Amino acid sequence: MQDQLDDAHRADAVEWGAARYQRRERDVRVQELDDEALVFDVRSADTHHLNRTAYSVWRACDGLRDMATIAEGLCATHDVPREEAEQHVQRIMGEFAERDLVWPA
Amino acid sequence: VQRVRLGVVQAVLETRFAGLLREFAGLYESFTTDEPVAGEIRVRVEKQPVSLRHRARYQVNVNDRLIFEPTRPDELLPYVEWVTNWEVPRALPDYLHLHASSLEVNGQGVILPGDSGSGKSTLALGLLTRGWRYLCDEFALIHGRHRTLAPFPRALCIKRPSYPVAESLGIELAGRPHYLKGAKGYVRFLSPCEISPHGIGRPCPIRYVIFPTYTAGAEPTLTPMTRAEGAFALHKVCFNLFGCKQLGLDVLADVVRGADCYRLVSGEIHRTCDLVEGLVTEGAAGAAELSRQCVAV
Numbered sequence: 001m002q003d004q005l006d007d008a009h010r011a012d013a014v015e016w017g018a019a020r021y022q023r024r025e026r027d028v029r030v031q032e033l034d035d036e037a038l039v040f041d042v043r044s045a046d047t048h049h050l051n052r053t054a055y056s057v058w059r060a061c062d063g064l065r066d067m068a069t070i071a072e073g074l075c076a077t078h079d080v081p082r083e084e085a086e087q088h089v090q091r092i093m094g095e096f097a098e099r100d101l102v103w104p105a
Numbered sequence: 106v107q108r109v110r111l112g113v114v115q116a117v118l119e120t121r122f123a124g125l126l127r128e129f130a131g132l133y134e135s136f137t138t139d140e141p142v143a144g145e146i147r148v149r150v151e152k153q154p155v156s157l158r159h160r161a162r163y164q165v166n167v168n169d170r171l172i173f174e175p176t177r178p179d180e181l182l183p184y185v186e187w188v189t190n191w192e193v194p195r196a197l198p199d200y201l202h203l204h205a206s207s208l209e210v211n212g213q214g215v216i217l218p219g220d221s222g223s224g225k226s227t228l229a230l231g232l233l234t235r236g237w238r239y240l241c242d243e244f245a246l247i248h249g250r251h252r253t254l255a256p257f258p259r260a261l262c263i264k265r266p267s268y269p270v271a272e273s274l275g276i277e278l279a280g281r282p283h284y285l286k287g288a289k290g291y292v293r294f295l296s297p298c299e300i301s302p303h304g305i306g307r308p309c310p311i312r313y314v315i316f317p318t319y320t321a322g323a324e325p326t327l328t329p330m331t332r333a334e335g336a337f338a339l340h341k342v343c344f345n346l347f348g349c350k351q352l353g354l355d356v357l358a359d360v361v362r363g364a365d366c367y368r369l370v371s372g373e374i375h376r377t378c379d380l381v382e383g384l385v386t387e388g389a390a391g392a393a394e395l396s397r398q399c400v401a402v
Contacts, residue, residue, distance in 0.1 A: 029352065029354060029355075031336070031354055031355065031358035033331070033332040033333040033336060033358060033361060033362070034331060034332055034333070036331055036332070036333035036334075037333060038333055038336055038337055038340070038354060038357075038358065040352075040354045045347065047337065047340050047354065049333055049334065049337040050333070051331075051333070
């Protein structure tokens with residue numbers, strides 16, 4: 001039973017790692033401030049503050065790089081272990097999706 | 106009729122109430138003008154006819170729109186101020202309007218954004234007694250194209266809980282009339298010339314953005330914010346982010362690019378003013394040293 005669950009988790013992780021997202025470029029206005037950014041969503045009139053980590057993930061969402069690659073990039077630029085980088089990317093992508101700032105490529 | 110030119114804002118008060126005109130003229134005696142200009146804010150105060158069903162009421166109109174119907178004469182001056190503020194974003198579409206006190210010192214603009222009760226007016230008053238120059242206690246008006254801070258030296262409004270602080274700064278309040286300002290309770294007004302004896306500030310670039318939060322008994326401390334944090338916090342206190350001719354967010358981003366942003370926990374007024382003055386005169390290192398001294402005391 002445990003083996004089956006572990007296999008399922010591994011399969012989910014592989015699926016998540018292979019996912020690609022495209023950041024929204026229409027109807028958003030981005031103001032880069034040092035290594036952070038404000039993203040203004042013209043449709044909802046909401047403004048989002050992207051800290052250094054979130055902004056680097058946002059920039060990496062080009063529809064070509066998958067999540068595993070983005071997490072790997074975060075390890076290098078932010079000097080964090082792989083597992084922590086994956087957790088950050090997963091959480092940030094969840095927030096982006098909730099705010100309609102990215103979509104699956 | 107009393108017409109005043111307050112920095113970039115011109116307003117005219119029309120009323121038959123001699124007492125109200127006298128009080129208004131007393132606050133703004135150095136700012137009166139006879140020349141009407143296009144786009145000036147017209148405030149008219151009149152009395153509603155008494156009927157059997159209604160108590161006597163006053164009507165406070167701005168640019169021919171009825172806004173308030175107060176019942177007491179001591180509410181009139183606060184409502185005149187209130188409707189003038191209300192109309193400023195419409196009268197000045199080229200400016201971004203932030204809820205903030207704004208001051209000028211040595212040609213540098215300092216804005217103190219915050220909601221009502223954050224202590225921005227009291228802090229502004231403390232800094233004015235140290236020779237800083239007044240721009241406004243309720244608004245930071247930022248020109249959309251030039252990104253400069255403009256003066257709108259309306260009378261400074263002191264709420265009743267801040268009377269002792271104002272008196273500790275050497276401001277004589279006894280004998281001045283009290284006014285009732287809605288949910289804010291009783292207030293007193295201070296004339297801009299009186300609180301800014303070194304003159305009203307001139308348009309200037311913004312060098313510091315300081316978000317005060319008053320906490321009784323707290324040690325004053327300044328905490329740096331990133332520019333993005335500063336711009337994000339500024340957008341929350343902006344009245345016309347989408348109404349300004351320039352896109353508001355672009356203006357705010359440019360403002361913070363040229364400014365340092367801080368969170369300020371303000372406590373005892375003199376020490377809080379020492380800290381902010383230290384920041385502006387000696388930079389971040391001076392402020393950090395003063396913060397350490399405050400904590401050590």
